[in-house]
Amino acid sequence: MKMLVIPEKRVSVSETVDVIVAGGGPAGLGAAVSAARTGASVLLLEKRGFLGGNITAAFVETCNWFLHNTKFSAQGLYREIESAYRKEYGSSHDVRENAPHRFSSEYLKIFLDEFIAQEHIRVLFHSFVNDVVIHNNHIDGVIIQTKKGPMAVSGTVIIDATGDGDLAAAAGVPYRQGRDTDGYCQPGTLNFRIAGVDVQTLAGEGDLLKKIGKQFEQDYLAGKTGLACKRKDLPFGRLTQAGILSYINYPCEYMIDPTSNIGLTQGETACRRYIKEMYRYMKAHFPGFERIEIAAIAPEIGFRDSRRMQGKYVLTHEDIEARKTFDDVICLFPRMYDMLAPDGNMRGDGALEGGGYKGHIFVHIKPEDTRTFEVPYRCLLPESVDNLLVAGRCISTTHVAESSIRAIYACMLTGQAAGTAAGFAARDSCTPEEVSIGKLQESLKKQGVL
Numbered sequence: 001m002k003m004l005v006i007p008e009k010r011v012s013v014s015e016t017v018d019v020i021v022a023g024g025g026p027a028g029l030g031a032a033v034s035a036a037r038t039g040a041s042v043l044l045l046e047k048r049g050f051l052g053g054n055i056t057a058a059f060v061e062t063c064n065w066f067l068h069n070t071k072f073s074a075q076g077l078y079r080e081i082e083s084a085y086r087k088e089y090g091s092s093h094d095v096r097e098n099a100p101h102r103f104s105s106e107y108l109k110i111f112l113d114e115f116i117a118q119e120h121i122r123v124l125f126h127s128f129v130n131d132v133v134i135h136n137n138h139i140d141g142v143i144i145q146t147k148k149g150p151m152a153v154s155g156t157v158i159i160d161a162t163g164d165g166d167l168a169a170a171a172g173v174p175y176r177q178g179r180d181t182d183g184y185c186q187p188g189t190l191n192f193r194i195a196g197v198d199v200q201t202l203a204g205e206g207d208l209l210k211k212i213g214k215q216f217e218q219d220y221l222a223g224k225t226g227l228a229c230k231r232k233d234l235p236f237g238r239l240t241q242a243g244i245l246s247y248i249n250y251p252c253e254y255m256i257d258p259t260s261n262i263g264l265t266q267g268e269t270a271c272r273r274y275i276k277e278m279y280r281y282m283k284a285h286f287p288g289f290e291r292i293e294i295a296a297i298a299p300e301i302g303f304r305d306s307r308r309m310q311g312k313y314v315l316t317h318e319d320i321e322a323r324k325t326f327d328d329v330i331c332l333f334p335r336m337y338d339m340l341a342p343d344g345n346m347r348g349d350g351a352l353e354g355g356g357y358k359g360h361i362f363v364h365i366k367p368e369d370t371r372t373f374e375v376p377y378r379c380l381l382p383e384s385v386d387n388l389l390v391a392g393r394c395i396s397t398t399h400v401a402e403s404s405i406r407a408i409y410a411c412m413l414t415g416q417a418a419g420t421a422a423g424f425a426a427r428d429s430c431t432p433e434e435v436s437i438g439k440l441q442e443s444l445k446k447q448g449v450l
C-alpha cells in the first residue's frame with residue numbers, strides 16, 4: 001500500500017478556556033451547561049450547524065417514550081429543558097392525546113440556540129474534532145478541522161461527547177466497538193418525515209398508527225411486504241394537524257461501521273433506497289396515506305452505538321441485573337435494554353443472556369417497575385489521559401449495557417456529571433480523577449439528578 005507522511009504544521013491556539021466540550025448532543029448539552037454552572041468558561045464544539053445530536057440530526061424526537069406510563073419521569077437538566085421547551089412549543093403540534101412528549105427537531109434547534117446562549121456558553125458550529133496534541137497523557141490542545149484548515153484551542157479539562165468517542169480515540173484511549181463476537185454495532189437509521197397524511201382518519205378512534213405498525217410487522221415476518229430493508233418494526237413520530245408524520249423510524253442498514261466514511265456512505269445510500277421503497281409501500285397499503293409525499297430526510301444517518309471508550313470501570317449488564325452499587329455513583333437510571341439486532345436477524349431469540357444476541361433485545365420498563373441501576377463515575381474516566389472525560393453513549397460499558405445507557409436522558413445525565421466534575425477540576429486545579437466524589441454527588445443531587 002502506498003504510504004504518505006503528513007507534514008508537521010504550526011497552529012496558533014485561538015482560545016483557551018476552562019472546559020472544552022466536543023459534541024452538542026444530549027451528553028454535550030448536559031456537560032456544557034453543568035460545567036458553565038460551576039462558573040467555568042466553556043467552549044462547545046459541534047461538527048454540525050445546530051445542537052441536539054440525534055434528536056435534531058436523526059429526528060429522534062420521541063426521546064423518553066420508554067418512561068411513558070411508568071413510575072419514572074426524567075429529572076435534572078432534561079426535565080428543565082423539556083419543561084422550558086413545552087412552555088414555548090407545547091406538544092409540538094402532536095394531535096394524539098396521551099402520547100409521550102415529543103420535541104419538534106426544528107423547534108428544538110432554535111430553542112437550544114437560545115437556551116445555551118443564556119448559559120454563557122461559547123458555541124462553535126462546523127467544528128469537526130478528531131485530533132489532539134498530547135504530551136505525557138495530558139491533552140495540550142484540541143484541533144478543530146475547519147474550511148480554513150486546522151485550528152487549535154486549549155482547555156484545562158476536555159469532555160468527549162461526540163457519541164463516537166472521536167476525540168478520546170484521537171488521544172489514544174483504547175476502545176471496543178460493537179458486539180464482542182463480530183464487532184457489529186446496532187444498525188444505522190436514516191429517519192424520514194412525510195406530509196399529506198389524512199389526520200382525521202389517523203387521529204380517529206383508537207391508535208390507528210399503532211395498528212398499522214403492528215400489521216406491518218406481521219406482514220414483514222410473514223414475508224409479505226417484499227421490502228429489502230430488514231427492519232420489522234415501524235415506529236411513527238408526531239402526527240400534526242398540518243398532515244405531517246414527523247418521523248418514520250424505519251430505514252436501517254446493518255453491519256456497517258459508524259466511524260468509517262465507507263460504511264457511512266453505504267448506510268446513507270442504502271437507507272435512501274429503503275425510504276423510496278417504504279414511501280411507495282405506505283402510499284399503496286396504509287389507510288390515510290394515499291396523498292403523502294416525502295417532506296424531509298434526516299440530515300444524517302444516526303447511530304445508537306459505536307466506540308465505547310475504555311474507562312477505569314466497565315459497566316456490564318450483569319452489574320445492571322445485580323443492581324450493583326458503587327461508592328462513586330453519579331446517577332441512577334431505570335433498568336431497560338433496547339438493542340436492535342446488529343446482524344438484522346429479526347427472528348433471533350433476542351435474549352439478554354449469552355452475549356451472542358441473535359435478535360432484538362428489548363426489555364422495557366413495565367408500569368409497576370421500580371428497578372434502577374447505578375452508573376459509576378469511573379465509566380467517564382478514560383484509562384490513559386488525565387484531563388479527559390467522556391459522556392454519553394461512548395462511556396465505558398459493555399455492548400449490552402450500552403443499549404441501556406444510550407437512552408437520551410441517560411446520556412444527558414452522564415453529561416451533567418462530566419460537566420460538573422470538569423468544572424470542579426478546573427476550579428480546584430486537580431485532575432478529574434482527583435475530584436471529590438462526595439462533592440460531585442452533592443452537586444448532582446442539588447441539580448435534581450436521581
Ligand SMILES: Cc1cc2nc3c(=O)[nH]c(=O)nc-3n(C[C@H](O)[C@H](O)[C@H](O)COP(=O)(O)OP(=O)(O)OC[C@H]3O[C@@H](n4cnc5c(N)ncnc54)[C@H](O)[C@@H]3O)c2cc1C
Pocket residue numbers: 022023024025026027028045046047048051052053054055057058060062063064065127128129130161162163164166167189190191249302303304391392393394406407408409411
Ligand atoms: C434512529 C434512532 C432512534 C433512537 N431512538 C431513541 C429513543 O427513542 N429514545 C432514546 O432515548 N434514545 C434513542 N436513540 C439513541 C440516542 O439517540 C443516542 O444514544 C443519544 O442521542 C446519544 O447521545 P450523545 O450525546 O452521546 O450522542 P449524539 O446524540 O450522537 O450526539 C453527538 C453530537 O456530537 C457531534 N459530533 C460527533 N462527532 C463529532 C466530532 N468529531 N466533532 C464535533 N462534533 C461531533 C454530533 O454532530 C452530535 O451533535 C436512538 C438513536 C437512533 C439513531
